[in-house]
Amino acid sequence: MSCTSTQIINQAKSWIGCKESNGSHKKIIDVYNSQKSLARGYKAKYTDSWCAIFVSACAVKCGATDIIPTECSCGNMIELMKKKGIWIEDDNITPKAGDIIMYDWDKKDGWPEHVGIVEKVSGKTITVIEGNKSDAVGRRTITVGNASIRGYGRPKYKASTSSSSSSSSSKNKIDVDGWWGPKTTKLAQKVFGTEQDGKVSHQFKAYKSQNPGLQSDTFEWVTDPGKSYSPLIKAIQKWCGATQDGHIGPNTIKKMQKKLGTPVDGVCSGPSDVVKAFQKYLNSKQ
Numbered sequence: 001m002s003c004t005s006t007q008i009i010n011q012a013k014s015w016i017g018c019k020e021s022n023g024s025h026k027k028i029i030d031v032y033n034s035q036k037s038l039a040r041g042y043k044a045k046y047t048d049s050w051c052a053i054f055v056s057a058c059a060v061k062c063g064a065t066d067i068i069p070t071e072c073s074c075g076n077m078i079e080l081m082k083k084k085g086i087w088i089e090d091d092n093i094t095p096k097a098g099d100i101i102m103y104d105w106d107k108k109d110g111w112p113e114h115v116g117i118v119e120k121v122s123g124k125t126i127t128v129i130e131g132n133k134s135d136a137v138g139r140r141t142i143t144v145g146n147a148s149i150r151g152y153g154r155p156k157y158k159a160s161t162s163s164s165s166s167s168s169s170s171k172n173k174i175d176v177d178g179w180w181g182p183k184t185t186k187l188a189q190k191v192f193g194t195e196q197d198g199k200v201s202h203q204f205k206a207y208k209s210q211n212p213g214l215q216s217d218t219f220e221w222v223t224d225p226g227k228s229y230s231p232l233i234k235a236i237q238k239w240c241g242a243t244q245d246g247h248i249g250p251n252t253i254k255k256m257q258k259k260l261g262t263p264v265d266g267v268c269s270g271p272s273d274v275v276k277a278f279q280k281y282l283n284s285k286q
Contacts, residue, residue, distance in 0.1 A: 003062040005098025005157045007271065010179045011058045012117045012129040012137075014212030014270040019136035024209075025050065028131060031057040032070070039071045051115050052077050054131020055100060058117065061270070067155040074102060074112040081153040091149035094121060100153035101128055112150045116140065173283040178271025181215040184279055185232065191285045192235040200248070202228035207249050213272030214248070 018024040029044050032053045038044075044053050055077070056070035069080030081087040081100070095101060095118045103114040116130030124144045131137050142149070174183045182198040189196040200218055202225035208216070229246025237244045242255035250266035253274065257264040260277035268275055 002067050002156075002158050003064045004159070004177070005096070005155075007062050007177060007179070008058055008064060008068070008098055008117060008155075008157070009119055009129070010177075010181075010215065011061050011270060012054075012119070013215075015054070015058075015131070015137045016129065016139070017137060017209075018131075021135065025131075025136070028054055028057045028137075031060050032072070035060060035065070035070060039069075039073075039076065042072060044072050048072065049132055051130060051132040054137065055115055055117060057131075064155065064157075067157065068100065068153070074115045077115065078102060078112060078151075078153070086154050086156065087151065088154055089151045091147070091151060092145045093152065094124075094144050095126060095152050096154065097121065098155065098157055100155070101126070102150040102152070103148050104150040105148050107147060110150075118152075172286045174279055176276050176279045176283070178213060178273065178276040178279075179215055180213055180218065180268065180272070180275045180278075182218045184275070184282070185218045187282045187286075188236070188278075189232050191282050192232060192239070194231040194235055200230045200232055202230055202246070203233070204247055204249065211248075211253070211268040212270035213268035213275045219248075 015028060018028060026046050029046055029050060033043050052074050053072050059065050059068035059070055069077060069084060071077035071080060078087060097118055097120050099118040101116050101118055102112040104110065105113050114130065116128040119127045119129050126142050126144060128140045128142065129137065130140055133140060174187050185200055186196050186198045198218055199220055201220045203219050203221055204225065205221040205223050208221045225247065231246065233248050234244050234246040237252055240255040240259040242252040253268060254264050254266045256278065257274045260274055260281065262273040262277050
């Protein structure tokens with residue numbers, strides 16, 4: 001078990017936009033409740049506050065429950081992090097990407113009211129991804145040392161270069177992590193002989209939500225691409241035997257899954273088995 005900080009952040013990013021108003025947050029609650037052993041035996045309800053549930057669900061999805069304790073209560077999560085020796089009771093430190101940030105808005109009773117995952121730090125500005133932020137998954141920016149910060153959990157993440165299954169000693173190879181981001185795109189463009197700009201352009205936005213493994217920092221999601229398409233996707237479709245229209249969708253993904261020998265369901269989950277297999281294939285061409 002366990003994962004890298006990049007994997008936990010990517011999982012959090014994949015749920016941005018899930019919200020209570022359309023019920024899309026329910027899948028996060030369902031992931032939390034899927035655990036064999038729930039914290040204090042409590043099964044979360046869709047109407048519960050779910051910021052800690054969001055962090056916990058990210059850990060469940062990434063197989064990181066050994067380094068990130070799962071809870072539906074912020075205060076109880078801190079106590080579990082203390083037991084693991086990963087809690088930092090200091091609101092003035094500059095956090096690291098992947099840290100679990102706890103907030104105590106009123107600073108009156110010492111009990112935390114909210115939690116999120118640090119996505120990045122730029123200078124003194126911390127960007128955090130949070131569940132149940134205005135009833136949705138979204139980003140917050142906050143300044144290092146802000147009085148509302150209670151402290152941080154710092155999980156003992158796996159180094160991105162520590163495992164041969166998720167990384168390569170060759171600088172030309174990419175991590176096999178199941179997330180199709182810019183590096184995967186650039187290597188695919190090199191292997192398939194298309195322009196190497198790190199972008200998969202002109203893709204139907206309707207397929208975005210069901211394919212969290214296809215990252216938005218490389219896939220250009222548009223409502224209607226018209227006659228525009230991605231030369232890379234068209235080349236991949238030729239390789240796997242799909243209709244060559246340059247747009248990734250269920251049929252193309254199924255053809256890739258068949259070609260690469262992974263389960264065939266027509267979606268790229270996050271992380272995705274077919275993306276991992278594709279990344280291995282691309283590395284083998286180096």
